[in-house]
Amino acid sequence: CQDLPVRVYSDPTGGGTRRGAHNCHDCNNKILEALKNHRLGLGDLIGLDCECRPRWDFLTKQSSLRRNGAEPHGYRSGFTGGRHF
Incomplete structure (x- = not known):
């Protein structure tokens, strides 16, 4: 193998998929973006x-x-429609 100036990024969380890691509907993108930036050393x-x-x-x-x-x-969809517990 040669040393190449390439960064390989792997997302083991599967974020954004139904079976992947998730938070509530409102927070998913914010949390996933922060995790990605953290892994890349950007935050x-x-x-x-x-x-x-x-x-x-x-x-x-x-x-x-x-x-x-x-x-x-309803947890994965963020309890849309006013469903709470």
Whole structure:
């Protein structure tokens, strides 16, 4: 192999896909962009937060009570239509 001036970027999160890593609908792009920039050495993750963090904390704490740790219906779409818990 030769040393080439090429940067190879791999996105192991699968962000933006249905089965990939995700946050709420409003935060997905912001979080994924920050992670990409961090991996490329263009920024840090300090202060990065999302409005869905309390919801995520709640779901994480009760995941052992859910069958197969499943997310509630509508979580991936950000509970559109006013659905809350």
